[in-house]
Amino acid sequence: MKANRVWKKVAGMGLVLMLSTAALAGCGGGKTSDGAAPGGQSTGAASTGTLAKIKERDKFVVGVKYDLNLFGLKDPNTGNVEGFDIDIAKAIAKKALGDENKIELKEVTSKTRIPMLKNGEIDAIVATMTITEDRKKEVDFSDVYFLAGGALLVKKDSNINSVKDLVKGTKVLTAKGSTYSKSIREKAPDSEVLEFENYAEAFTALKAGQGDALTTDNALLYGMAKQDSNYRVTDEIFTEEPYGIAINKGDTEFVTFVNDVLKELKENGEYDKIYEKWIGEKPKK
């Protein structure tokens, strides 16, 4: 126990009183969790076809998040909802109706999004929704439009680039009870894992030099790296969370349409632009 030595240091120092305002404003991005899929029957939007419905009302109604930095966040000053998901949704509106502003955003949460899609309140969900086998039973998904997953946030000059670099003596920070506290112990068994109340506190501890890396969804980490340019997100993803656009089950016409839009965006470089605009770097190939 080195405590005693340090003790004397402090006693000698008397009282060093300084308040550090390590407040981490605005990093409270919600984490996408599993949406509870209700077992109700589909209201049969597929019979008319979502695309026809959109063209008829001349507006694309889409469910997005309002509380997630970089992906779908309502700006309290302007009232506008902005983010990666919104730009993708606008691209779909542009292709379908010729005008990216013919769009209506509706706020969804991880819980409400599938029921809202099923009862026809929204045409599609573009809300950081991970494609899972369970959800595929309830809705159809487009191709992956964003590959999220577990990554590491490290100091810019750190030589940690992968979970393999988390050797003995390194410390990884995360939030209590997150799925990452388990998966990081499996992937980096030699590293010490320290868990904090939430990611804001974990980030504060990282900034105070209390750890070598912070782990969670890369989507959240990009938000933190954007706030403090002394930090970067590692390229490697050690668990995969592919985001897809959810569409009513059985509406293959609209799924194909959305996939074509995504393909076109990737081919004409528009996707890279949107990616860079929000994430701050080019997508990894």
Next chain:
Amino acid sequence: MIDFSILFSHGDMYLEGFGNTLKASLLALVGSLILGTIFAIFRISPIRPLNWIGAAYVEFVRNIPLILVVFLFFVGLPAIGIRLNPFVAGTMGLTVYTAAFIAETIRAGIQAVPRGQTEAARSSGLTYLQTMRYVILPQAIKVVIPPMGNQFINLVKNSSVLGVIAGLDLMYFGDLVAADTFVTFDVYIFVGLFYLILTLPLSAFVGYLERRLANGR
């Protein structure tokens, strides 16, 4: 029914946490007793600047939340180049915080001894220090023991603040076990029992001291 299997499946975590809570409590107890006594002497000393330092310390530290004091050590000190691990930072925060209360307890005890005692001692030729050592402190300590016991019991419970900065104490591991098993209520019942293992004997010891000193009256 309470799920006792948690104790077996996560016993190592409970024990590690218990050990660290015990360690943190003991270190903070000794540390805050020393630091608190120093500041109490500052507060009643005849030297003016020492009074001010003592008063400033007590008023500042005891009027902010413990968690802020701990954060000061955890994220504040690294800003000036002193990096402590969470356990040490938490224990030091706890020490500094408790010392403010100890200082006030001791000061109150000393001042509870009637002034006439000091005057009588001084006029019979004892020095200031001798007066303190042989006349004032032996009487003050009897007044001080019960509130001091309170402070130390609070200290043990307050050590749970380490859980917030990943200080590897009982509360920290309690949170982890709860997140792992989802039987939150049961998990914290065991956490509570472990705290009682520390605080009940401490209470009993304070009671014993109280009786012993009362007999010497």
